[in-house]
Every structure is written in structure tokens, then in C-alpha cells.
Amino acid sequence: MKFLKKLCFVFLFSYGVIATAFPQEIGRSVYLYAKKIVDTLASPGMHGRGYVNDGDKIAAEYIKGEFQKLSLQTFGDDYYQQFRFPINTFPGEISFNCNFCSGKKTLSFKGIAGKNFLVASSSPAINSSFSTIVFDSTYTTSSKKFEKFRKKIKSKDVFVIVDDRGVTNKLKLEYFKKVKEGYFGTNVIEVVIKLIWRMSQSVEKCVKIQVLADSFLYTMKGHGAIVIENEFIPNHTTQNVIGYVKGTEFPDSFIIFSAHYDHLGKMGKNVYFPGANDNASGCAMLLNLANYYAMPGNKPKYSIAFIAFAGEEVGLLGSKYYTENPIIPLRNTCFVFNMDLLGTGEEGITVVNGSVFKKEFDTLVAINAQNNYLKEIKIRGKAANSDHYYFSEKGVKAFFIYTMGGIKAYHDVYDRPETLPLKEFENVYNLIIKFTNSLQQP
Numbered sequence: 001m002k003f004l005k006k007l008c009f010v011f012l013f014s015y016g017v018i019a020t021a022f023p024q025e026i027g028r029s030v031y032l033y034a035k036k037i038v039d040t041l042a043s044p045g046m047h048g049r050g051y052v053n054d055g056d057k058i059a060a061e062y063i064k065g066e067f068q069k070l071s072l073q074t075f076g077d078d079y080y081q082q083f084r085f086p087i088n089t090f091p092g093e094i095s096f097n098c099n100f101c102s103g104k105k106t107l108s109f110k111g112i113a114g115k116n117f118l119v120a121s122s123s124p125a126i127n128s129s130f131s132t133i134v135f136d137s138t139y140t141t142s143s144k145k146f147e148k149f150r151k152k153i154k155s156k157d158v159f160v161i162v163d164d165r166g167v168t169n170k171l172k173l174e175y176f177k178k179v180k181e182g183y184f185g186t187n188v189i190e191v192v193i194k195l196i197w198r199m200s201q202s203v204e205k206c207v208k209i210q211v212l213a214d215s216f217l218y219t220m221k222g223h224g225a226i227v228i229e230n231e232f233i234p235n236h237t238t239q240n241v242i243g244y245v246k247g248t249e250f251p252d253s254f255i256i257f258s259a260h261y262d263h264l265g266k267m268g269k270n271v272y273f274p275g276a277n278d279n280a281s282g283c284a285m286l287l288n289l290a291n292y293y294a295m296p297g298n299k300p301k302y303s304i305a306f307i308a309f310a311g312e313e314v315g316l317l318g319s320k321y322y323t324e325n326p327i328i329p330l331r332n333t334c335f336v337f338n339m340d341l342l343g344t345g346e347e348g349i350t351v352v353n354g355s356v357f358k359k360e361f362d363t364l365v366a367i368n369a370q371n372n373y374l375k376e377i378k379i380r381g382k383a384a385n386s387d388h389y390y391f392s393e394k395g396v397k398a399f400f401i402y403t404m405g406g407i408k409a410y411h412d413v414y415d416r417p418e419t420l421p422l423k424e425f426e427n428v429y430n431l432i433i434k435f436t437n438s439l440q441q442p
């Protein structure tokens, strides 16, 4: 009895230590730190981490502050690697409204920026009233018919409504595409089922507006008013944020963790793109991994660098600049693990370059199976869709992982911290650490 009691006590005690004090505590702190980072980076004060109100700079300063707290080492005087690029921005007023005649009734579209319309980021400034004409399938039956559409364009202020929903014929879709791309030199209203914003480094001659199909009921005859204020910045200065932990056995061999911290910024005074999943979540993983490897008990054998890339949404600019001006020689860079969109995971993860570096992919899959972390690890080939790309193009082994399932918000105003699940975050974190440790075996 006594013996049993003692055994029970020992069992309970060790169970308590293992099950409560260790994994749950660590897990909880990983989640809480991730939540704090996502909430901060996606907050209104970061202005969408773009190029209005210095959003990118504020975000870089925040990440730099976290690197300092974790005592990451710098390669030069500080954590920054600066570079420049041109960008079109919208810091001022934006409004867009239309009315359409429907018999005796009027169909009104009241534009709510971000919610039912977007201004394409290549758009110039405009302040005018306009009339609308509709480009429809009847102009897509032959090139002759297509050219006839030009006759409908009576003034340069006209907006052409382009709506290719329901069109499946490839040839016809080509004609629609031409109009959207400005073939007739007109302003364009594109009817879409989902609003998706992207950045532009140039200013086009014509305005392009995306309108959400559900809220945009149009007829052949319409008119409206539009105001767009843009500011083209020819030489914006931004920065990659780079720190590292020195390896204990092979300090000259580097593993790089990367995640871009920039997002789309603001469209007008009042609308900002929070970018919680894209990519505050990846930054949250980057900083959690930095926190892990900076701890005295977890010092890695190889050196590990942590890079928060800038300018990704503009076209992978930060990683392009880095690989052209590498701070760590590329030949000493053993592996790059790029993380972008890590806030979900209910359906597992996808590994871009998985089929390019199959041995490493198989190791990742085996670790996942042994530990039961994630539902699925999907394999993908090469794709120029995040910051891993220029590394693997230059012969450096690189993975890009993103999580699947959960919320569908993407490059819109709904990518918000309060709806980001982060449920699988800790499993992804543990998987990455075990995989990274496997890379350091001699």
C-alpha cells in the first residue's frame, strides 16, 4: 500500500512535470508570443505595413526591437539591409459611385473602399464624373467585331464595364483580357467575384477599378463620379531585417529562416490591409524560432540567421536584393526555410520546392508522421510565389511552406488577427524545429 502510494506520487509528480510544466507551458508561450506579434503587426498603427504613413518602417522597427530583446547578433552595425524601389501609393481621398437606369428606377452603387470596390494600384489620380459603356460577349465573336467596340468610345473619360463571369471560351476570354489590360486606352471597371489587391511600381494612363459582383447591379446606361489621389514615390527606401544566432560547432554554416513582414499598406486615408495571415503569421513563427534558438539550452550546431524580408508583395524585392547582395555567402547557406501564410493549418501545409529537394521533403514528412503533427504535407514543385524563389534559382536549397484550410481571406481587408485561427501554429513550430535539427546532423 505504502509502496503503491509512493509509486502513484512519483508517477503523478513526473507526469505533472512532463505534461503540465513542460509542453503546455512552452506551447502556451509559443501561442501567446505569436498572438502578440500578429496582433501588433496587423494593428491599425502599422498602416498595413506598406508605403503610406511609413508603415513598412514602423513594422521593421518593431521586428528590430524583438531581435534586440532576444539578443540576436547583427552582421554589421545593425539589423538593417536597406534598398530602394519605386512604388505607387494612395495616401489621400478615394471615392467611387455610380447610378444606372433601369426603366423608371435607378440602380445605385455606393462605393465602400475595400468592401465593394478596389482601385487597381497602377491607377493615376482622377477627379471627374463619367459615363459607362459595357463590353460584352457580342464583341468577342471575331476580331472585326472586337475592333467595332472602339466606335462606342465617345470620350476619354468613359469607363468600360468588363464582366467575363460565366464566359468559358478561351478565345472570348482573350478579348476580355485585352480590354482589361487597356487595349482601347479607356478606364475600366472590372466585375469580380472576389476583390484581390496587388501593388504596382508604375502608374498607368488609365484608371482601373475592381467592383464586387454581388453589390454591382449595372445596366447598359450609367454614369458616376470618381476621386482618386495617388502619390508615386520614385525611390522609396526600405529594409530587410537580419539577425543571427551563432552555431556552436559549425558557425560558418548557416540555416536561414525567412518571412516577409511587408504587406499592402493603405488604399486611401481610411482603408488598410491588416495582413494577419499574410504575413504577420510568418513573422510570428520567425520570432518564435529566434526565441527558441536564442535560449542557452537550444543553441544550434550551425549558425541560424533570421531574415524578415521587405518588399515581397511588390514582387519579391527584398529577397531578390538579398540574393544579389548576400550578407552570408550563398555557398555557406545550407538551407533556407521560408514561411509565408502560417496562420491556419487545419488542412496541413504545402511545401513549395518539395519535389525539387525530395530528400529533405521526405525527412519532413517522416518527422510529421512520427509525431502526428499535421493532417497533411502536400508536395509542390518550383514556384516564384514567395521569398524562397531567388535562393533556389541561385542553387541554394530552399523550402517555402504555407498552411492550408481555415479562413479564406487573402489580399483583402478581411485578413484580420481576430479571425486568424493559429490552431496548428504550435504543431508547425515543433515540426520546423525537429526538421531543422535533422539538417544539422553530420
Ligand SMILES: [Zn+2]
Pocket: 260, 278, 279, 312, 340, 341
Ligand atoms: Zn505573403
